[in-house]
Amino acid sequence: MRLPANYNTLETPYYFYDIELLNSTIEAALKACSYNNFRIHYAMKANANSEILKTINRHNIGIDCVSGNELKKALKCGFNSSDIVFAGVGKNDNEIRLAINSNIHAINVESEEELEVINTISGELNKVTDIALRVNPDIDAGTHKHITTGTNHNKFGISIPDIHRIAECSYRFKNVKIIGLHFHIGSQIDGMDTFVAMCNTINNVQSNLLNKGIVFKHLNVGGGLGIDYNNPDRNPIVDFNNYFDVFRKYLNYPHKQTVHFELGRSITGQCGSLITKVLYTKSTSRKRFAIVDAGMTDLIRPALYNAYHKIENITSTAIKLRYDVVGPICESSDCFGKNALMPETKRGDILCIRSVGAYGQVMSSQYNLREPARAYYSDMIETINHR
Ligand SMILES: Cc1ncc(COP(=O)(O)O)c(C=O)c1O
Incomplete structure (x- = not known):
């Protein structure tokens, strides 16, 4: 230590941060993820200290924000707007305006009403805004109830039947472009089985959409990879190979679709x-x-x-x-x-x-x-x- x-x-x-370990962790994640279309976005809610963000930005990875202030800070710390995704179940109008004007990669939308608001604000700004629909896959990640996000008991995302309905009538929304789907089922997930279950759900959703001729350019599978709190010296860096292998093996995604990961805890924990x-x-x-x-x-x-x-x-x-x-x-x-x-x-x-x-x-x-x-x-x- x-x-x-x-x-x-x-x-x-005081807090003390081992920056060498942070760098080695990101290098290990990038090495394990260096596969065709996989991209990492650091979930800055895990740690938004400027020094940490600047260190992470040197590795040229993207970022995942959940508030307008996080978005502003990501831009201030040098992240490219095209590498920023913005999630959150209750974005206010100012935050939405900021995200639209910043031309970020995608706003992850968590309800139909939010989609309508984004469409309206985007129209007022004469823009067509890229968005991803956050899916509530109704999967229990088996973690502490306060950090489980992917079941129908949680406030996050849109249910699968509603995703289908919205995707089929996306022409209604003239000022947004649905470029992808977003999933995030919880945090501190140890068992790879949970990620396998998420891959299976994603495959079903995507293949049902494909049957209707709907294919998205992007897929965002969220974060959630757990770390070893019991043995930080024995396992200072999580087994990223094991994690990314799950997605390589079990996720079906159309050729050219990029797959985005939003890792927080496993990067800075x-x-x-x-x-x-x-x-x-x-x-x-x-x-x-x-x-x-x-x-x-x-x-x-x-x-x-x-x-x-x-x-x-x-x-x-x-x-x-x-x-x-x-x-x-x-x-x-x-x-x-x-x-x-x-x-x-x-x-x-x-x-x-x-x-x-x-x-x-x-x-x-x-x-x-x-x-x-x-x-x-x-x-x-x-x-x-x-x-
Ligand atoms: C939408 C979203 N993406 C990514 C993360 C990061 O999760 P983790 O730190 O478990 O990797 C979170 C955290 O809960 C989240 O809410």
């Missing part, structure tokens, strides 16, 4: 750590607590999704004990790990919460008027390899 050389004197809590200092320790008759200076305001995933993050005491090598690692916020859910096994811990020790490069800093808040954690990047400061 790489850390700042002065990790124990920097003011805590393992490159980030949250470094925090132990303020106090205490015990009750049932529990031993390590109270740290980072809170759920800095990393909400454990509270929101019951997510597991490996926690390491990097300043102690004493015998191992079990701790609940908790933050300073007045909420019982402000807990980073229950019964975490760590070397005996005391005030002033430094803990490293691993695998927080995705959906970590970007989801932070200022609840309790807390100061936002700073970020450091390995290509800007001296670093060491710890253990």
Whole structure:
């Protein structure tokens, strides 16, 4: 694990990003994806720090945005507008106007009403806007309910019968051009079976459309590839070959159709750590607590999704004990790990919460008027390899 050389004197809590690991991860993804018509778009909702975006942009991959501000930031960080896709179940009119005027690759449309609004705004701007229809494939990704997006219980996308109906009467929409279909069924998906099931659904939808003479230029299969939160050192980079092979093997797509992937967590997840200092320790008759200076305001995933993050005491090598690692916020859910096994811990020790490069800093808040954690990047400061 790489850390700042002065990790124990920097003011805590702070995020640290291993940019070398980020670069190696993207290179591995691009190598595994270097196949005819496959294209990667980084899902910037996972981490929208400028330094991270600029690093990613050097690899010439596309980007997936979910708000007008993300779109503006992608453009500011140098992404080509033609490599930007824009999803989101509730885009407002200003965001739609911005996307249309920015001539992005496609707006991913999540309802028939949204399609009508985009068509109207596009007409007012004298444009014909490229859009993709987001399909709700009714597939349960089997992940935490808060990050499952592809079932009919979720708000995302358009049901398959409605996709057919809309595609068949697309002539009604004079100011939009349907260039593709978009799928995204959830996040932190480990089992390749789920992606196989999605491929089968996509094949059915596309072949039924083909029977009616409808073929789209683009297919967007979303993101969702999970990372190894238990063993970040053993598996710092996910098996991208395994992932892309699923699509090579199971996805039928017409010749010349480009297949777009929107990967977030699998790109940035393992490159980030949250470094925090132990303020106090205490015990009750049932529990031993390590109270740290980072809170759920800095990393909400454990509270929101019951997510597991490996926690390491990097300043102690004493015998191992079990701790609940908790933050300073007045909420019982402000807990980073229950019964975490760590070397005996005391005030002033430094803990490293691993695998927080995705959906970590970007989801932070200022609840309790807390100061936002700073970020450091390995290509800007001296670093060491710890253990
Ligand atoms: C539409 C869309 N695409 C891509 C992603 C990225 O997913 P992940 O970070 O799991 O790869 C998300 C995240 O939930 C999403 O909502």
